[in-house]
Amino acid sequence: MRLRNPKDFxxxxxxxxxxxxxxxxxxxxxxxMGDSRRMGPGFFPYYLGLVLGxxxxxxxxxxxxxxxxxxxxxxxxxxFWILGAVIVFGLTVKHIGLALAIIVLVLLSSFxxxxxxxxxxxxxxxILAVGSxxxxxxxxxxxxxxxxxxxx
Amino acid sequence: xxxxxxxLSLGLSVAFTPEALFYCLLGCLLGTLIxxxxxxxxxxxxxxxxxxxxxxxxxxxxIMLAGIYYGAQYGGSTTAILVNLPGESSSVVxxxxxxxxxxxxxxxxxxxxxxxxxxxxxTVATVLLAVAAPPLAQIAFKFGPAEYFxxxxxxxxxxxxxxxxxxxxxxxxxxxxLLLGLVGTDVNSGMARFNFSIPELSDGIGFVAVAMGVFxxxxxxxxxxxxxxxxxxxxxxxxxxxxxxxxxxxxPAVLRGTALGSLLGILPGGGAxxxxxxxxxxxxxxxxxxxxxxxxxxxxxxxxxSANNAAAQTSFIPLLTLGIPPNPVMALMVGAMIIQGIQPGxxxxxxxxxxxxxxxxxxxxxxxxxxxxxxxxxxxWIKLLTVPYRLLYPAILVFCCIGVxxxxxxxxDVVVTAAFGMIGYIFIKLECEPAPLLLGFILxxxxxxxxxxxxLLSRGDPMTFINRPLxxxxxxxxxxxxxxxxxxxxxxxxxEAFVED
Numbered sequence: 001m002r003l004r005n006p007k008d009f010x011x012x013x014x015x016x017x018x019x020x021x022x023x024x025x026x027x028x029x030x031x032x033m034g035d036s037r038r039m040g041p042g043f044f045p046y047y048l049g050l051v052l053g054x055x056x057x058x059x060x061x062x063x064x065x066x067x068x069x070x071x072x073x074x075x076x077x078x079x080f081w082i083l084g085a086v087i088v089f090g091l092t093v094k095h096i097g098l099a100l101a102i103i104v105l106v107l108l109s110s111f112x113x114x115x116x117x118x119x120x121x122x123x124x125x126x127i128l129a130v131g132s133x134x135x136x137x138x139x140x141x142x143x144x145x146x147x148x149x150x151x152x
Numbered sequence: 153x154x155x156x157x158x159x160l161s162l163g164l165s166v167a168f169t170p171e172a173l174f175y176c177l178l179g180c181l182l183g184t185l186i187x188x189x190x191x192x193x194x195x196x197x198x199x200x201x202x203x204x205x206x207x208x209x210x211x212x213x214x215i216m217l218a219g220i221y222y223g224a225q226y227g228g229s230t231t232a233i234l235v236n237l238p239g240e241s242s243s244v245v246x247x248x249x250x251x252x253x254x255x256x257x258x259x260x261x262x263x264x265x266x267x268x269x270x271x272x273x274x275t276v277a278t279v280l281l282a283v284a285a286p287p288l289a290q291i292a293f294k295f296g297p298a299e300y301f302x303x304x305x306x307x308x309x310x311x312x313x314x315x316x317x318x319x320x321x322x323x324x325x326x327x328x329x330l331l332l333g334l335v336g337t338d339v340n341s342g343m344a345r346f347n348f349s350i351p352e353l354s355d356g357i358g359f360v361a362v363a364m365g366v367f368x369x370x371x372x373x374x375x376x377x378x379x380x381x382x383x384x385x386x387x388x389x390x391x392x393x394x395x396x397x398x399x400x401x402x403x404p405a406v407l408r409g410t411a412l413g414s415l416l417g418i419l420p421g422g423g424a425x426x427x428x429x430x431x432x433x434x435x436x437x438x439x440x441x442x443x444x445x446x447x448x449x450x451x452x453x454x455x456x457x458s459a460n461n462a463a464a465q466t467s468f469i470p471l472l473t474l475g476i477p478p479n480p481v482m483a484l485m486v487g488a489m490i491i492q493g494i495q496p497g498x499x500x501x502x503x504x505x506x507x508x509x510x511x512x513x514x515x516x517x518x519x520x521x522x523x524x525x526x527x528x529x530x531x532x533w534i535k536l537l538t539v540p541y542r543l544l545y546p547a548i549l550v551f552c553c554i555g556v557x558x559x560x561x562x563x564x565d566v567v568v569t570a571a572f573g574m575i576g577y578i579f580i581k582l583e584c585e586p587a588p589l590l591l592g593f594i595l596x597x598x599x600x601x602x603x604x605x606x607x608l609l610s611r612g613d614p615m616t617f618i619n620r621p622l623x624x625x626x627x628x629x630x631x632x633x634x635x636x637x638x639x640x641x642x643x644x645x646x647x648e649a650f651v652e653d
Binding site for chain 2: 007008010011012014015018019022025031032035036037038039040041042044045048049051052055056058059062071072074075078079082083085086087089090091093094098102105106109110112113114115117120121124125128132136140141142143144
């Protein structure tokens with residue numbers, strides 16, 4: 001079977017899966033439903049989930065009645081490097097300090113771009129690190145360690 | 153009238169202090185900066201600056217954040233005109249005629265008329281805000297939970313109608329947003345929902361994480377996917393003042409743009425983007441000679457630029473009077489207010505008149521600053537445009553990461569934001585508009601709360617939503633909107649409005 005409108009089809013699948021998953025979680029973990037007068041914590045999300053699930057199924061079905069372009073390819077390179085760099089920053093900043101974490105963030109995320117110029121990116125990283133420490137740590141007093149834990 | 157003057161002078165006393173002027177200027181500068189830079193918009197910027205406003209006084213924080221939003225409308229036009237790239241999504245249509253004017257060597261006139269038109273629109277919108285807000289807040293005081301629920305339903309439906317692209321997918325995005333907003337502890341029972349035993353999730357998913365992931369990271373990935381091509385008219389910018397003929401041509405367009413933008417800004421789901429698109433379409437429709445549109449017609453710059461600025465400002469009306477955000481930027485303002493311990497709603501005006509009127513007056517001051525800043529400093533903003541994207545996006549990432557990490561000083565929010573970056577990218581691929589999602593996300597808990605209260609008050613009778621006249625009216629309008637949008641003829645029109653050739 002050929003998908004006539006892949007974008008809509010997959011959007012429908014996404015909505016259906018998430019919607020029914022929410023409804024399933026309400027049932028599975030037995031969130032109290034309450035009654036219409038005193039609604040429990042399960043009531044609103046359960047019905048909302050069912051509605052979204054049903055809508056998803058509807059979008060899926062409807063996608064076979066119209067034509068649409070294919071889903072363009074995922075750009076895995078920037079996804080990997082950008083999101084990866086962000087996660088690395090989040091996990092390490094407490095230990096290696098803001099200054100170093102920023103330089104690592106700039107370098108790693110640069111791999112996601114079209115061209116990588118080590119010297120240029122290093123300079124950019126250092127400038128951003130110095131500027132951010134000045135503005136955010138000294139200026140706005142955000143509680144970041146500046147230097148790596150093993151030094152300071 | 154007298155009370156209006158009294159209110160405005162109270163506002164002036166708050167907004168005209170050196171501190172307030174400084175933060176207003178800072179907000180305007182930042183707004184212009186991100187407006188000029190393509191690939192970063194007010195949603196991501198306000199999201200990343202939220203933690204930095206923790207320590208500020210509430211009025212200063214809000215004055216600065218508001219400045220970012222309307223400042224971005226000024227900055228966005230610069231990039232649109234000079235580079236043919238929208239610095240902001242609300243400047244997409246400005247690029248059509250603005251860039252053509254620049255190619256004909258009339259960049260100065262285009263920039264000048266955009267700034268002056270925006271200033272005029274900003275002034276009108278500020279007055280409108282000052283005049284319309286108090287009576288609206290009076291109505292809002294009559295609202296019970298049933299009315300609030302119906303109003304939010306109307307708001308969400310309007311957001312669907314006004315969103316780009318597929319109506320049905322926009323409804324899906326709203327429902328998805330509502331559900332995601334429910335993750336976390338239920339206020340009524342104290343029960344943690346959908347947290348899967350992750351302690352951080354019992355506080356819910358941070359809306360900053362959602363906003364920054366979907367609007368910030370996903371955008372960067374999308375931009376990196378495309379190549380980088382720019383042609384900048386840096387050297388050709390002179391004669392910033394438009395000629396008499398320009399003003400004569402543009403003035404009616406500015407007026408119409410201001411009126412349309414002001415109106416669309418108030419509507420839920422509206423805001424700057426919709427304002428500029430509609431204003432451009434309107435100009436094209438009513439022009440006697442529309443042949444020059446897309447080839448450098450000054451009306452094609454004047455109308456959308458006035459409209460987006462007017463809309464940016466009037467979108468504060470539902471936020472400040474009803475406590476309901478009409479668009480994602482206002483949703484973030486709700487967050488900023490809550491951080492400061494202010495519950496958005498009609499009581500803000502009565503409980504904190506200084507804050508309320510100070511903010512309104514500061515908007516006018518900010519607009520004045522922006523005209524002054526933009527015209528002479530245009531050269532500096534143009535310089536910024538020569539910074540290549542490969543240096544720009546790591547800088548954006550740095551500020552985003554610092555912002556998210558500071559929310560709770562834990563890696564958790566950063567990881568969640570990265571996850572939403574991926575989710576947002578999938579949305580882009582599947583052509584699902586993210587703005588309705590964020591709106592649903594903010595309104596989810598509020599809607600549930602009001603639904604439960606309304607049902608409790610009515611002893612479980614759902615007819616309460618129809619028996620109460622105000623509530624019934626709001627639901628009726630929502631239903632009407634839904635029916636209208638489903639009509640084939642209107643659907644075609646709507647698609648046309650959003651597709652620009």
